[in-house]
Amino acid sequence: MSDKVKIAFFDAKDYDITSFEEANKDRGYKIKYFDTKLNEDTVKLAKGYDAVCVFVNDTIDEKVIDSLYKKGVKLVALRCAGFNNVDVAKAAGKVGVVRVPAYSPYAVAEHAMALLLTSIRRIHKAYTRTKDFNFSLNGLMGFDLHGKTVGVVGTGKIGRVFIDICRGFGMNVIAYDKFPAKDTDIEYVDIDKIWEKSDIISFHCPLTDETRHMVNKKSIKSMKKGVVLINTSRGALIDADALLEGIRSRHIGAACLDVYEEEADVFFEDRSGHIFEDDTLARLISMPNVIVTSHQAFLTEEALTNIAHTTLSNIDEYLKTGKCENEVTV
Numbered sequence: 495m496s497d498k499v500k501i502a503f504f505d506a507k508d509y510d511i512t513s514f515e516e517a518n519k520d521r522g523y524k525i526k527y528f529d530t531k532l533n534e535d536t537v538k539l540a541k542g543y544d545a546v547c548v549f550v551n552d553t554i555d556e557k558v559i560d561s562l563y564k565k566g567v568k569l570v571a572l573r574c575a576g577f578n579n580v581d582v583a584k585a586a587g588k589v590g591v592v593r594v595p596a597y598s599p600y601a602v603a604e605h606a607m608a609l610l611l612t613s614i615r616r617i618h619k620a621y622t623r624t625k626d627f628n629f630s631l632n633g634l635m636g637f638d639l640h641g642k643t644v645g646v647v648g649t650g651k652i653g654r655v656f657i658d659i660c661r662g663f664g665m666n667v668i669a670y671d672k673f674p675a676k677d678t679d680i681e682y683v684d685i686d687k688i689w690e691k692s693d694i695i696s697f698h699c700p701l702t703d704e705t706r707h708m709v710n711k712k713s714i715k716s717m718k719k720g721v722v723l724i725n726t727s728r729g730a731l732i733d734a735d736a737l738l739e740g741i742r743s744r745h746i747g748a749a750c751l752d753v754y755e756e757e758a759d760v761f762f763e764d765r766s767g768h769i770f771e772d773d774t775l776a777r778l779i780s781m782p783n784v785i786v787t788s789h790q791a792f793l794t795e796e797a798l799t800n801i802a803h804t805t806l807s808n809i810d811e812y813l814k815t816g817k818c819e820n821e822v823t824v
């Protein structure tokens with residue numbers, strides 16, 4: 495059966511093609527790589543394929559699902575963990591949805607710490623300065639992480655690795671999770687205590703109706719002055735305008751953002767030389783205490799290899815049995 499499986503691969507980047515071609519060597523699936531994202535306008539490209547393979551900024555809403563179903567596409571294979579861009583309820587009974595629940599929590603947690611260290615030790619400033627043979631230290635003052643309180647929101651796979659890393663730095667860790675883990679010594683507190691007590695807050699929970707804009711005007715007000723926010727989860731956890739206001743008023747000390755609510759049209763693309771339309775993102779990027787990476791936290795060799803292998807075995811399992819261990823259901 496494997497030589498008959500046809501996959502339409504959307505939003506394909508060079509690094510995706512490299513890792514999927516390597517993983518596909520033994521399977522021999524027919525994979526057609528499309529640069530474009532999957533959405534209502536591009537869904538016609540999926541005609542004749544058994545499965546579509548998609549990423550974080552493809553839009554798999556009701557219209558796209560109905561269209562895939564009519565075309566006989568059996569499966570939406572997400573090559574990521576989050577599935578907030580898929581209308582899973584509408585897919586039920588029409589098109590299967592599978593994902594890669596874990597590929598390297600280390601990749602994301604380590605990136606969160608890299609952003610934090612870069613930000614508070616002003617590495618991004620020092621790097622450009624010494625490149626220009628400017629060896630002045632003015633304005634590069636940082637602070638010790640040791641002894642600081644970090645609030646971790648979401649203590650799943652990534653959150654827990656991040657907690658271990660923070661403990662290695664001698665930080666005091668408190669956490670909030672809607673479903674606290676029972677098998678740990680993590681100190682859970684309610685979300686108000688996270689806002690109130692944390693010097694640094696890092697987000698590792700999924701985007702849901704409940705978590706959308708959990709960082710907003712009101713919650714920012716109850717945070718410590720000078721708080722550092724790290725978001726490697728999903729952009730819409732943070733109301734970007736409220737964040738900008740918090741930065742401007744100096745209430746927020748720094749922000750480290752690997753994700754952004756309106757990232758879909760800009761992240762992963764080279765927009766240099768273009769007139770940049772998103773004023774909020776442009777203003778955030780212009781701030782000396784904001785670091786933005788473009789949804790890069792997953793991007794390690796280990797993660798990409800795991801993503802490719804798990805995605806192809808998810809497709810294999812689902813198309814053969816109509817079920818999959820990594821299926822997403824309502």
Ligand code: NAI
Binds near residue numbers: 576649
């Ligand atoms: P996970 O499913 O292992 O953990 C998520 C945790 O969030 C769970 O413990 C869950 O109980 C908790 N949670 C659920 N609802 C919550 C709520 N309302 N408030 C607080 N906590 C809540 O997921 P994992 O693998 O740790 O990933 C976390 C998030 O990281 C994903 O949802 C995804 O959005 C993001 N991610 C980002 C990547 C990047 O490249 N920037 C790559 C991979 C994941």
